[in-house]
Amino acid sequence: NAGVTQTPKFQVLKTGQSMTLQCAQDMNHEYMSWYRQDPGMGLRLIHYSVGAGITDQGEVPNGYNVSRSTTEDFPLRLLSAAPSQTSVYFCASSYDGLGVTDTQYFGPGTRLTVL
Amino acid sequence: LAKTTQPISMDSYEGQEVNITCSHNNIATNDYITWYQQFPSQGPRFIIQGYKTKVTNEVASLFIPADRKSSTLSLPRVSLSDTAVYYCLVGFTGGGNKLTFGTGTQLKVEL
Numbered sequence: 001n002a003g004v005t006q007t008p009k010f011q012v013l014k015t016g017q018s019m020t021l022q023c024a025q026d027m028n029h030e031y032m033s034w035y036r037q038d039p040g041m042g043l044r045l046i047h048y049s050v051g052a053g054i055t056d057q058g059e060v061p062n063g064y065n066v067s068r069s070t071t072e073d074f075p076l077r078l079l080s081a082a083p084s085q086t087s088v089y090f091c092a093s094s095y096d097g098l099g100v101t102d103t104q105y106f107g108p109g110t111r112l113t114v115l
Numbered sequence: 116l117a118k119t120t121q122p123i124s125m126d127s128y129e130g131q132e133v134n135i136t137c138s139h140n141n142i143a144t145n146d147y148i149t150w151y152q153q154f155p156s157q158g159p160r161f162i163i164q165g166y167k168t169k170v171t172n173e174v175a176s177l178f179i180p181a182d183r184k185s186s187t188l189s190l191p192r193v194s195l196s197d198t199a200v201y202y203c204l205v206g207f208t209g210g211g212n213k214l215t216f217g218t219g220t221q222l223k224v225e226l
Contacts (some may be wrong), residue, residue: 042217106157
């Protein structure tokens, strides 16, 4: 099992550009989430999905879109990048919860810089 | 919304027991308490989870008093490799946008 994989590992964007952060898991988990982590801060939930075709907003959803067409993939789209979106992005998955009643597995992260 | 409060940092020495307390005064009946560990440049890793009383696994123990307004993560005989940030997470399945990791506790273990 590869677990949770994320691509790219690093990305630099200019303000206004768009891009998609990829996330995939091979554990057949229903629940997937995207978090951002700013320097010296904890993780904040951006969007999450409880299964294919179902997504919902987390704590900080503005400026991001998600979709879940398959169980395995959960891409995060930045519509028009802003310097405030400079952060490290983590994708996570779990079997039957959002990591509270079930172990949540995290990917290695994508470090994004917006100039 | 179950907000958590943890110490910002703690220092310890190898071989000592470390206890990190998390305060969650407005924990709801359905909420579970979960602790994660995060090393620099890595995603968080699950350590332990509990609902009440005491839970123990191969790496840690979790103590939860009867009122569940706080919890204590206990790391026995820490080593240098336990230097990391530890997060207390309170919530329940379906909590969705109510889940938050907080700022965590930076544990530094020295020789």
